Amino acid sequence: MTSTLDINGKAVAVKADPQTPLLWVLRDELGLTGTKFGCGMAQCGACTVHVNGEPMRSCVTPIAALAGARIATIESLGGQHPLQQAWVKHDVPQCGYCQSGQIMSAAALLAQTKSPSDEDIDNAMSGNICRCGTYQRIRAAIKDAAGLTGAPMVAADAAKPAASNEVDDEIAAASGSTGREKGQ
């Protein structure tokens, strides 16, 4: 049996059983592995894609429900989306496994809410689990991508270590007494 899906702007013929969740069609049949398997029951958000612009958990969405729908995956963002640039600038990812889903949820948020508040971010992002605990940088990156942050974060090649006058050890200058808080 063949179905036709609209994925990342292309009509794609797929062979899978119509009850197969979109996630497994994307990953196993189409090789679009940026969308991740985390829980299989819409609890963690790692599988988030856009369906007609809305964030959707692909792990519980059978392809039978998607006829005529516009489906977009992380691969459709291209790598230079403002959120992706902000993710790199803030070094958001740790293990990275949840980040496709995080970015897709954030992209849907920004598409609808240009200047999200902390509460907006909480509401849009609390369905996406990050076990590495990158939440604070995700929040900062979303605000940055939305143009909400004031001073830019330290550029990757510009920073010098903060000199320390608290200890006289010679290596201390290299290590630095470095305070940082990426959350705001």
Place this chain on the structure above:
Amino acid sequence: MNRLIQKLQRQEGVSRRDVVVGATLVGGALLVGCSPADLMSAGSKVEPGAFGPFIQFDPDGAVTVLSKHIEFGQGNHAGLAAIVAEELDADWSRIKVVHAPANAKLYGNTTAGIQLTGGSSAISNSWEQLRKAGAGARAMFVQAAATRWNLPVGQITVKDGVVGHASGKSAGFGELIAEAANVTPPENPTLKDPKTFTLIGTDRVRRKDSLIKSNGSARYTQDVQLPDMLVAVVAHAPRFGATVKSFDADDAKKVAGVVDVYEIPTGIAVVADTTYAARMGREALKIEWDEGKVETRGSATIAQQWRDIAAGKGPADLKWQAFDSKGDAAAASAGKGAGVFETTYDFPYLAHATMEPMNCVAIVSGNKVKLIHGSQAQTLDQMNAAKIVKTLPGSVEIETLFAGGSFGRRANFPSDYVAECVTIAQKVGQGRPVKLVWTREDDMRAGYYRPLVHHAVRVTLDKDGYPATWRHRIVTQSIMKGSPMPSKGPDQTAIEGTAGSPYLKATPIVDAQLALPEGGVPVLWWRSVGATHNAFVMEHTIDQLALKAGKDPVEYRRALYAKAGAQRHLAALNLAVEKAGPRPAAGFARGVAVHESFGSVVAQVAEVKLVGGEPRVGRVVTAIDCGVAVSPDQVAAQMEGGTCYGLSAALYGEITLTDGRVDQSNFDTYRVLRMNEAPTVETYIVPSGNPPSGVGEPGTPVIAPAVANALLALSKTPTSRLPFVRAEA
């Protein structure tokens, strides 16, 4: 992850050689007369290049650093590359990092002798090794340029990957590769004076993988697609210790896409063309389990047994092992009345619950094995795979991939999920790749949890309100039992953090003992290992003692650190308190905790309030002394992430069992921290000239006692049981 390395170092009477040979016996191969590393590498085709095992140069001048350590979030690849780049004077923007192949001889953890990422040791065990590797390669390029230009070596400079001379002559690394490769590598290259570091310790040391982890292209085990590959899922027993009695696979084999069904030691494996088909096939299986030897206790029963043991009502043959004890033990049990403080603590089983459930790709062709997965302990995985296919560990090739988290889960003595995959791939045979996929439910119910732990503490205070005697009992299942490294002393993974505590050092009489009853639930190290409970017990007890003594908890700690000579604890505490400022945000109460683990000291000031009866953590001010901070940004990232990981467990984490069956199965029943519950962590690094110490784990264990101490300040109610938020009271 684990304290395996520290464990190996501490074991009295167990040499590194004993350890590795013991481990090799587990792998099934006994070879006498070779060095341990030779033995582990036997059959391996991995050879170092001209510039050693850690550095390769491309003709275009790009530099590739081979990391012996897996990157599963810790940021170690940034730090390891920076160490090389610093001594090499490479152009940081042209450094790449890849996972090294499996070879204990070339890529063994220098403190353990086997290839393994754990014990927060990636940077610390590589520090000297990679500085020398970078400096050695630099010296080879300098010599090559001096020879080419007929100039004295001392006049050659290297900066940002360009070798040059004051006369204007210059050449990139790429142009000099052939000549440099012919230079004899120096045995003891001159290392930089740390004062001249231009990269290490700066915010230029940033992750190399952020882009590929933001555009979906980073490759994890789950993403591996190979021609002709099959996907396997396994039906596991509902209780630990059960085996297959009988099964009916007729319906499973009728599912479209299912290729075959096998009985394996851990259950029934279904192999199929796709993940979905394999899962549908598994649902159609009918299995009868032999439960003759299963763990039938519930977690409440186990916890009660642990409490009984601590109260002296355990089995007569259960041995108690003393640690850190001094003075008249009887005095620690004596005394009554107002000066006596007594309490107990209960900690649940915890699942690692990595974002990427356990998985592995294996290809078995005859006696050759190739593994493609997020291997945390390559040498153990090699040994366990070799045992299954009856070959030498070196004949097991491993392509290490990024892993979607581990927190210790991906390294265990039997390589549980790897062994399962190899077993299936061997049955499939013919060199056909098999990807084993565990669902979230498989992963959460597979055991290897942080053990269930009970502590009983009794302290008497002297006339000034400081501990005069300290009686401590710890009851838990042993993580190290059954390991190739049998413990002669007390299992350090159970006591670390109580053992070695400055508070015990400051107490004249200590009677501390450990009991390790048996259990059928597989247990394992879990990010920060023993510190996960010992930090809580010590730090929350201290605040309760301070309250009893009528003293400020920060001043109380300062006095005890002075008594114990714990200068690093004092410095971290002072920095965190100073940066926190005079008062918390409106509506919040503060709690402080300080703990040393993996060679680093972390102090936190946490601001907490109650929202709907649940603790909500706002600002967390963190100070860490981790020696030289190679990447201050990634140290901060680990403090942020480690705090969230520890807070998630403290607030919600609990695996329970009913009659031996795990009650939780997915994130709906195993609640974890989410965006709206996440704190804002500020990180301050204590200036230090010491070599780097651990960063990945030390940020995890401090937040739970800091929150408990804030709640104590808020309500005068101590916490005697985690998690704070429980499904039922």
